Amino acid sequence: DAGVTQSPTHLIKTRGQQVTLRCSPKSGHDTVSWYQQALGQGPQFIFQYYEEEERQRGNFPDRFSGHQFPNYSSELNVNALLLGDSALYLCASSFSYQPQHFGDGTRLSIL
């Protein structure tokens, strides 16, 4: 049973560019949450998707947007990248408010 899978594992971009990160939830899960973890910090909640809609959002600017597809997979898009967007981006999936399962993350570096 595959867990939460994220792609790519690593990504290097330059300031001003746009990036899309992808997440496939664990089988049977219908809710996907995204977190940003800066170096040496705890993860911070970006937003959560359920039934293809954004259900909750953390304190992140509109440059961060997302999408959930009918198969429950999800994308995180970040526009106009800033140096401060460099972080590990974690996807977590769950079902019916059960504990979340985290993927291995995408390491995004901005030059």
Add this chain to the structure above:
Amino acid sequence: ELKVEQNPLFLSMQEGKNYTIYCNYSTTSDRLYWYRQDPGKSLESLFVLLSNGAVKQEGRLMASLDTKARLSTLHITAAVHDLSATYFCAVDRGGSEKLVFGKGTKLTVNP
């Protein structure tokens, strides 16, 4: 706004010793989680604590929850080198699945 504080942030201990990591949170919450993170890796779920007085143990780790004091502890018994990692507590308010994390405790166990 829900805030989660952990202490200590850094902990260096010798093998065989005992120690406790503390996690305080600012408002009433439904669930408290403990996660382990190895360098460059994702989050591994250790414990989920749901109610006041809950205690869970796995190997050399034991977690407890006091909802009245808004405090959870992670107790390490007879530490071994393999326990070296960063430990995070996270709180979920109202079953929202929007996890708020502490800054983490970086544990180093020395031979």
